[in-house]
Amino acid sequence: MSVPVVATVGTTHPLAFAGLVFSALALADDGARPVCVVAGISAQRADRVLLRIGTESAAIGAQFAALDDAGIGAVHVGALVSVEAVLAVAAGLAGLPGVPLVIDPVLASSSGERLGEIGVADALRDVLFPLATLVTPNLDEAAAFAGRPIPDVAAMEHASASFVGWGARAVLVKGGHLAGEAAVDVLVDASGVRRFTSPRVAGSLRGTGDLLAVTIAADLARRIPLDDAVKRARARVAHAIETGVPFARTRVAPVRGDVPSGDEA
Numbered sequence: 046m047s048v049p050v051v052a053t054v055g056t057t058h059p060l061a062f063a064g065l066v067f068s069a070l071a072l073a074d075d076g077a078r079p080v081c082v083v084a085g086i087s088a089q090r091a092d093r094v095l096l097r098i099g100t101e102s103a104a105i106g107a108q109f110a111a112l113d114d115a116g117i118g119a120v121h122v123g124a125l126v127s128v129e130a131v132l133a134v135a136a137g138l139a140g141l142p143g144v145p146l147v148i149d150p151v152l153a154s155s156s157g158e159r160l161g162e163i164g165v166a167d168a169l170r171d172v173l174f175p176l177a178t179l180v181t182p183n184l185d186e187a188a189a190f191a192g193r194p195i196p197d198v199a200a201m202e203h204a205s206a207s208f209v210g211w212g213a214r215a216v217l218v219k220g221g222h223l224a225g226e227a228a229v230d231v232l233v234d235a236s237g238v239r240r241f242t243s244p245r246v247a248g249s250l251r252g253t254g255d256l257l258a259v260t261i262a263a264d265l266a267r268r269i270p271l272d273d274a275v276k277r278a279r280a281r282v283a284h285a286i287e288t289g290v291p292f293a294r295t296r297v298a299p300v301r302g303d304v305p306s307g308d309e310a
Contacts, residue, residue, distance in 0.1 A: 120141060249296060
């Protein structure tokens, strides 16, 4: 099988335990060839966001044009911090018809600070979700888009229907932050509702949303069915939580060559 090429589109993170650079690392570690579009720049520490700037639309369009000969098999879209960036990414995706698109609709940093300017969530919903093969919100993101709390799995299923109503072909609502011994994610598409359940892995980790989304995107580029891609991505995230390493005052997913050491956490 040829190496799948996956375009990751999003915002840089200088510490690379999430964001564009981490997504590229995670794709490479998974046997895919990453290419990228820088749609924004952020300056973040583990505990706060110092700066976020969206890339100008012309620069985003030029980067998409540069990917013409890459043979892209799937696209992953992560954090977008400006409405201009959302619209420019949508325009760039128009040049990739039929290519699977996985959107991780990041609204806040892991420290809880809002990443996007006012209007980004509406632009994601109205412009990008209708293009999506899969949208992968966590509980907070799903609640923000649906406009109501999500206290249980039944509410996750109800919120999922909203994303499909906005045009996404499928949505995976991640229930990792729900209380309980099991971790439950809900996948909804035209085939119906499926629950993915696994034992909860103790511990916290940065970058799990990126890791899940890019792993699914890589498998879609390999033409692996969506349900199987979700299963493998969930297993990869669980393993990353189990084997996370300390870095920059937090705990992060290991990448190739990592050797756990020091007291940085």
